Amino acid sequence: MNAPLPILVVGSVAFDDIETPHGRRESCLGGSATYFSASASLFAPVRVVAVVGEDFPQAHLDALSARGVDLDGVDRVPGRTFRWSGRYSDEVADAETLDTQLNVLQHFDPRIPAHYRDSPMVFLGNIHPALQLQVLDQIERPQLIAADTMNFWITGERAALEKVLARLDMLVINETEARLLAQTSNVFVAADRILEMGPRILVVKRGAYGALLFHPDGTFFVPAVPLREVVDPTGAGDTFAAGLMGHLARVATFDFPTLRRAVLSGTVMASFACQGFSLDRVLDVEHTDVEARMRELLTLIHPGD
Amino acid sequence: MNAPLPILVVGSVAFDDIETPHGRRESCLGGSATYFSASASLFAPVRVVAVVGEDFPQAHLDALSARGVDLDGVDRVPGRTFRWSGRYSDEVADAETLDTQLNVLQHFDPRIPAHYRDSPMVFLGNIHPALQLQVLDQIERPQLIAADTMNFWITGERAALEKVLARLDMLVINETEARLLAQTSNVFVAADRILEMGPRILVVKRGAYGALLFHPDGTFFVPAVPLREVVDPTGAGDTFAAGLMGHLARVATFDFPTLRRAVLSGTVMASFACQGFSLDRVLDVEHTDVEARMRELLTLIHPGD
Numbered sequence: 001m002n003a004p005l006p007i008l009v010v011g012s013v014a015f016d017d018i019e020t021p022h023g024r025r026e027s028c029l030g031g032s033a034t035y036f037s038a039s040a041s042l043f044a045p046v047r048v049v050a051v052v053g054e055d056f057p058q059a060h061l062d063a064l065s066a067r068g069v070d071l072d073g074v075d076r077v078p079g080r081t082f083r084w085s086g087r088y089s090d091e092v093a094d095a096e097t098l099d100t101q102l103n104v105l106q107h108f109d110p111r112i113p114a115h116y117r118d119s120p121m122v123f124l125g126n127i128h129p130a131l132q133l134q135v136l137d138q139i140e141r142p143q144l145i146a147a148d149t150m151n152f153w154i155t156g157e158r159a160a161l162e163k164v165l166a167r168l169d170m171l172v173i174n175e176t177e178a179r180l181l182a183q184t185s186n187v188f189v190a191a192d193r194i195l196e197m198g199p200r201i202l203v204v205k206r207g208a209y210g211a212l213l214f215h216p217d218g219t220f221f222v223p224a225v226p227l228r229e230v231v232d233p234t235g236a237g238d239t240f241a242a243g244l245m246g247h248l249a250r251v252a253t254f255d256f257p258t259l260r261r262a263v264l265s266g267t268v269m270a271s272f273a274c275q276g277f278s279l280d281r282v283l284d285v286e287h288t289d290v291e292a293r294m295r296e297l298l299t300l301i302h303p304g305d
Numbered sequence: 306m307n308a309p310l311p312i313l314v315v316g317s318v319a320f321d322d323i324e325t326p327h328g329r330r331e332s333c334l335g336g337s338a339t340y341f342s343a344s345a346s347l348f349a350p351v352r353v354v355a356v357v358g359e360d361f362p363q364a365h366l367d368a369l370s371a372r373g374v375d376l377d378g379v380d381r382v383p384g385r386t387f388r389w390s391g392r393y394s395d396e397v398a399d400a401e402t403l404d405t406q407l408n409v410l411q412h413f414d415p416r417i418p419a420h421y422r423d424s425p426m427v428f429l430g431n432i433h434p435a436l437q438l439q440v441l442d443q444i445e446r447p448q449l450i451a452a453d454t455m456n457f458w459i460t461g462e463r464a465a466l467e468k469v470l471a472r473l474d475m476l477v478i479n480e481t482e483a484r485l486l487a488q489t490s491n492v493f494v495a496a497d498r499i500l501e502m503g504p505r506i507l508v509v510k511r512g513a514y515g516a517l518l519f520h521p522d523g524t525f526f527v528p529a530v531p532l533r534e535v536v537d538p539t540g541a542g543d544t545f546a547a548g549l550m551g552h553l554a555r556v557a558t559f560d561f562p563t564l565r566r567a568v569l570s571g572t573v574m575a576s577f578a579c580q581g582f583s584l585d586r587v588l589d590v591e592h593t594d595v596e597a598r599m600r601e602l603l604t605l606i607h608p609g610d
Contacts, residue, residue: 021490090490091490091491092490092491092492093490185326185395185396185397185398186396186397186532186533186534186535187397187513188531188532188533189533192533206514208492209511209514209515210514210526210528212528218604219531219605220605220606220607220608221515221528221531221605221606222528222606222608223515223517223526223527223528226493226524226526227491227493228491228493228494228497229491230491257609260607260608260609261608261609264608298608299523300524300525300526301525301526301527301606301608302525302565303525303527303565303566303569303603303606304562304565304566
């Protein structure tokens, strides 16, 4: 087996204030780049492009460095770190955003370190599509470009987002956002339309209901790993993307059989994210945990011979 | 292969007024017993216990008879047939009930014909739990008793419903109703609790998200068949139950491998129900259609080797 491909990720690093039926946590470590890099580093070298404020503790960065995450692309600038406050009313509800303070993210000007520029895989986390484009403009053409986005950019920054979509190999997006993007309530019609916007691979995240993979060679549907306690679903989507990209980085091919396994890998990783606040559980995950849960998932979806 | 086991079904026969994004249909054939018997008759002999009013057209009954459905247990009584009016705001929304007229269902007094009494399989469709019990009291102990129910009985007729649950082998229920019954938002915790109420097998229907099977020997999750057009989801749950029970009737065992296949069979049948108003598509389905769609579903869930 060859060495895994390095993955460049750009996204947010945040302080989160979170309330779920299982408790409340203030100023905990969050953000798409954080969840992604903590999870993907289990599979492959990860290079982060992000911004933090003066208030961001070095210890948080050290926790990621300890996992081999390359933080040379993390800028520390004057001001306060991005902050998000959200509440989940029950285990199946979507987050209700209580407050968003962009802070240093408002003037984020992503600069790609020279040694990041030939990264073979890129994940554009959920940030302003203009920033996603700015990253793409600074790098050589990678083997695989994937991105996430959200309702806010779909409705408010459609033109920039369409430019991003045109340059993607793969979009990894929530079901409600896929419907919004394609302006249809039918997720399969939405998939058809999104695949005409640029990406040749689409992964639709359905939260507790699993995920759908649309690839030129076929489609694949997987349920979520059953959890009897969802402590905090924050970051599960980025952790999913990390498990997915991480598996692809390890295998270094992007064909349909590999993508199916990658979606299973994402599904497994997302389940860990839900089992603790912030990165509590994700930072504890070991390969044996991943393998055990993968076996469990494969059993759950096995129709018989 | 032995002859399939006969299935006794008790449930409603109805006139439905339905509005979906794909159109509007008035006074079309509906009801749990109707959808169930039309679908299950593709797999096994079906015996119906139900009530209709003087206004019910003989042609509707003839369509079921033509499929070999035994209608000796269908009572025609003075008054009007049960009527339900519902609206679906988009393809993923639950039905909004606009009107319910119980009519002859209000005084339904199910009488089981003598030749139904040794039915080896019984499906108690979604009617008042007291009526479900009345049916069980008139028959010999079948090999498998399954039932469906709804929020209305869970909240309003809890005591009677608990008596039904205690006598079931299998409950087939919607996810929202499973949560309501078990008083938890976590469907897996709900499953644990429901299995303590009586049934040893639980099937949770998740609509467009598929179904979950909980059996003493394991669990199995299946996604729904992808549909690019959901014309009318009315009756999909009963059609699912029919495909499930029908497969079990054909194989005549209720072990975990058979149940997994049965859930796939239910999933396939439910997809046909969604493709037309009323029973339009269901009454057209042939074995080759079922087999083709089963192959499609198995491909969609195949993780690779």
